[in-house]
Amino acid sequence: MATLKDVAKLANVDVSTVSRALNNTSYVHPDTKERVYAAAKELGYRPNVMARALRQGRGHVLGVVVPRLHLTTFSEILQGIEAEAQKQGYMTMVCVTEDDPKVERDRLNRLRNGGADGIIIAATGRNGRILRDIQASGVPVVQLVRRQELELSSVVADFEASGREAVQYLYQKGCRSIGLIAGSQHLAPYRGRYEGYRKAVAELGLEEITGSSQRKVNSFGYGYESANQLLDENPALDAIIAAVDVQGLGAIRAAAERGLKIPEQIKIMSLTGHRVGRMLETTMTSMEMPAFQMGESAAKLAIEEIEADPKHKPARRHINFATMLVEREST
Numbered sequence: 001m002a003t004l005k006d007v008a009k010l011a012n013v014d015v016s017t018v019s020r021a022l023n024n025t026s027y028v029h030p031d032t033k034e035r036v037y038a039a040a041k042e043l044g045y046r047p048n049v050m051a052r053a054l055r056q057g058r059g060h061v062l063g064v065v066v067p068r069l070h071l072t073t074f075s076e077i078l079q080g081i082e083a084e085a086q087k088q089g090y091m092t093m094v095c096v097t098e099d100d101p102k103v104e105r106d107r108l109n110r111l112r113n114g115g116a117d118g119i120i121i122a123a124t125g126r127n128g129r130i131l132r133d134i135q136a137s138g139v140p141v142v143q144l145v146r147r148q149e150l151e152l153s154s155v156v157a158d159f160e161a162s163g164r165e166a167v168q169y170l171y172q173k174g175c176r177s178i179g180l181i182a183g184s185q186h187l188a189p190y191r192g193r194y195e196g197y198r199k200a201v202a203e204l205g206l207e208e209i210t211g212s213s214q215r216k217v218n219s220f221g222y223g224y225e226s227a228n229q230l231l232d233e234n235p236a237l238d239a240i241i242a243a244v245d246v247q248g249l250g251a252i253r254a255a256a257e258r259g260l261k262i263p264e265q266i267k268i269m270s271l272t273g274h275r276v277g278r279m280l281e282t283t284m285t286s287m288e289m290p291a292f293q294m295g296e297s298a299a300k301l302a303i304e305e306i307e308a309d310p311k312h313k314p315a316r317r318h319i320n321f322a323t324m325l326v327e328r329e330s331t
Contacts, residue, residue: 002043011039027129030136037138060090062302063116065107065123066144067099071246072218073272073291074122077144080295081120088303090117099216101126112139118302122146125186140305144298146188147318153305155298155319157289159189162271162323163196166241166287169325171204175239175267179209179230181251183217183243190217193243193271209234217243223250231258237266239331244272248284252330267331271323283328290321297321 008018013032021028021036028036039045062085066074078094085092093116095107101124108130111119118140123131125148135141135152143154163180170178180197183190194210201208211233213225223242227250230237240255242248248270252262260266262282273286297319308314 002040002045004045006043007036007039007045010043011035027133030133033133033136059115059117061116062090062092062299063095063107063111063119064092065095065097065104065111065119065121067097067122067124068218069094069096072244073289074145076291077295077298080292080297081299082295083292084296084299085303088299090299090303097124099124099218105130108134112137118142118306120144120298120302123148125188138310140302142298142302142305144294148188150318151316153301153316153318155294155301155321156188157272157294157321157323159192159271159323160196160199162287162289163193163198163241164200165196165323165325166269166271167197167200167204167206170239170241170267170269170331171200171206173239173267173331176206177209177234177237178206178239178241179211179227179234179237181223181226181230181240181242181247182210182212187217189272190243197241209237218246220246220250220253223247224254225250227251227254231255231260239267239269242268242270245270245284245286248286248330252282252284263329263331269331273326282330285328285331286326287323288326289323294321 004015004018008015017028018036021033064081069075082092097104097107104124105127112134120142122145128149131141131149131152141152143152145156147154147156167178182194185191198208211226211230213222215221215225227240230240240251242251248268251268255262255266262268270284270286273288301317305314
């Protein structure tokens with residue numbers, strides 16, 4: 001029976017490197033890891049974790065890592081993932097990180113060592129090396145909503161177009177002082193939305209007006225505090241664009257507390273629509289992304305790569321969905 005020493009000798013590395021590569025206990029360069037896996041496979045060295053890494057016995061499990069589910073489009077996206085996974089005989093393990101990089105790192109390590117055949121993730125952008133390492137080990141990684149690593153497949157919406165079209169729409173409605181509730185530029189969707197907004201206001205000769213808060217970015221409190229900042233600093237503000245519906249809810253509250261009539265005195269809209277926006281007393285205009293279809297597409301990409309011949313793995317793919325303006329009472 002082959003030993004760690006045998007694998008190390010064939011792969012031309014030391015025993016500790018073999019152990020780290022097979023057990024994912026610390027970083028090993030992807031090229032070295034692939035060499036170790038090839039040597040272990042050739043020698044028939046297959047402990048449980050290695051067997052999973054070598055894809056010898058799939059459990060038909062997709063790991064799904066998202067920042068949150070409550071009052072976000074991720075709940076609708078997950079339904080699409082579940083539907084496609086079930087159709088193809090897979091189950092899902094869902095992990096919620098609250099955008100904490102440490103929690104995300106822990107969940108990723110648990111998934112890759114705990115039987116996930118592939119991982120779908122809306123990442124914080126702080127664990128790129130781990131994601132690339134997981135991909136190199138033979139476990140496919142598909143980025144969802146947030147494209148942070150170009151070498152990994154992704155399913156996203158056209159956030160820049162969403163920001164641009166929102167400004168153009170409000171301008172056509174007569175708005176000339178349009179504020180944006182900005183988010184972390186470290187996250188691709190917020191960066192894209194801001195770029196679209198920035199370019200549109202520049203093209204229209206308008207002033208760039210942004211607001212932010214110290215609260216969690218995808219929260220009612222963030223939207224409420226950011227809207228109050230915008231209104232305090234810009235008394236003539238006649239429109240607010242929120243990145244997501246829950247921020248828009250906060251903006252609506254801030255405007256209502258000041259006695260501002262919506263949409264007569266100020267218009268408010270969201271760049272990422274959720275079903276909750278259709279149920280408000282003042283329903284919210286939004287740029288809707290096809291959340292269910294995005295989930296389906298992410299699951300298809302992951303499963304296709306899981307089941308592909310190891311010698312003929314599909315090339316990395318980036319799928320970009322268009323958003324659609326849905327006009328409601330808030331504008």
